[in-house]
Amino acid sequence: MDKRRFSIQAVSALLHNANLKGFLTGKIYQGAGKNICVPGLNCYSCPGAVGACPIGSLQGFLSGLKFRFPYYVLGFLIFFGALLGRAVCGFLCPFGFFQELLHKIPFPIKKNSFAGDRQLRWVKYAVLLLMVVILPLCFALTPFFCKYLCPAGTLSGILLAVHDSMLRAQLGGIFLWKAFVLAVVIVGCLIVFRPFCKYLCPLGAIYGFFNRIALYRMDLDADRCVSCGKCKKVCQMGVDPVRECNSAECIRCGDCVRNCPVNAIHMGIKYGQAKKHSEKTTAL
Amino acid sequence: MKRNIPCMLLASAGVVLIGIGIALGQPGQVLMKAVRICMECVGIG
The missing domain is CATH 3.30.70.20 (Alpha-Beta Plaits)
Incomplete structure (x- = not known):
């Protein structure tokens, strides 16, 4: 294990979620830090989050009632991508770190290559194109990736629902679906190294475009x-x-x-x- | 050093886009969305 990378990942996860009080109270941070997009996948509804999720923010712009070109969010994505490429995934992303920790749990089956692995890698580009860009553009006020797929958001929902009975009472079919996705990702992490990053993450798909030319x-x-x-x-x-x-x-x-x-x-x-x-x- | 030119150009383009976004008031729109519990994200819809 690379202790240096592990330490950077831990510090980054902490910095992304520095509102530690939120985990105890179930209240999300509402300060000025949420003006700024963070580099990694970290739901802004997580009680600890102190910044804005770039994918959530991007969908916020694209699914608006009136189209607004997302200069600000794209600027952050291009800036982080040009400097670091997918080093963001390996060093800074809290959800990537979460998956790596799960993968360290002993499990009878550990498998990183299997039939269909190569083909499944393309799914994250389809997720990016369809769920993050095209569908939110076609259906106003519906951030498809956040609503139907993002397991980081489901984790946030669980952390908030622990403290909030009103929220708990509203959890229904969509939450059950997202909890199922989260469960599949968690079990997948026990077997495969970072399955969400490999097959589903639209942020990883974006940063992957920059890998050939990134400064790092x-x-x-x-x-x-x-x-x-x-x-x-x-x-x-x-x-x-x-x-x-x-x-x-x-x-x-x-x-x-x-x-x-x-x-x-x-x-x-x-x-x-x-x-x-x-x-x-x-x-x- | 030549290999670093495209990434520096792109990083600069990123900064320019952030600047345009700031000029258009987009940080406020990001903030408005991020300081409220996102019902879609947490699974309420």
Whole structure:
């Protein structure tokens, strides 16, 4: 385990949810911090949340009665994406951290590659396009992703309902559906590493577009690489760093960097042009 | 350093978009939504 990344994830989850009093009182934070979109998936109705969820805010604009182009929210997404890409997922996202903690729980079946895994990765792009953009644009006041899918929101609902009997009394069919989705994600986390990030998260889909050009990225030194395949074997996101170290699926966990026996993989903001592996094999 | 140019341009574009959003009063709209319990998010609908 990378203790440095674990510490950053824990601190980030705490910063995203710094209104600790809210967990005890069941009241959400209403201060000025909620003007600002946070980088990770963190429901703004979570009693601890001190910032605004970027996906929730984006849908708020798109599903408005009058169309408003979401300059502000898109600005945050592009800014975070350009600097960090999916390092946001690997280091900063509280829901990603929650999934990783669940995955650490011992369970008889731990499986990261199975038939259909590759195809399922495309679902998050469909979720982004349909549930976050197209359907909210077509049906006013209905943030489809938040309403029907987001498990972070369901967790918030549970945390609020514990304290609020009025809210508890209103929970009905939609909550049951969302609780089912949350249960599937939780059980999925016991078996698969970060299933929500891999298959469903629209925020991960957005940040994935930036992975190739983000300031924080990976490089493979093809001169050093001995093609042992260890990096691919240890990658829990199913990426082969030798083929594509800046794949949209890479969350920059750094497992491949730590496990490379010849230090051929580098991660950070200082690395320049690396030789492509194909160039090396041609030269040989 | 050349490899960092596209991301710096994009990051700058992000800052510009945030600036346009601020000029249009969009932070207030984000705040209005975020300070109330989102019924859809928590599963009430």
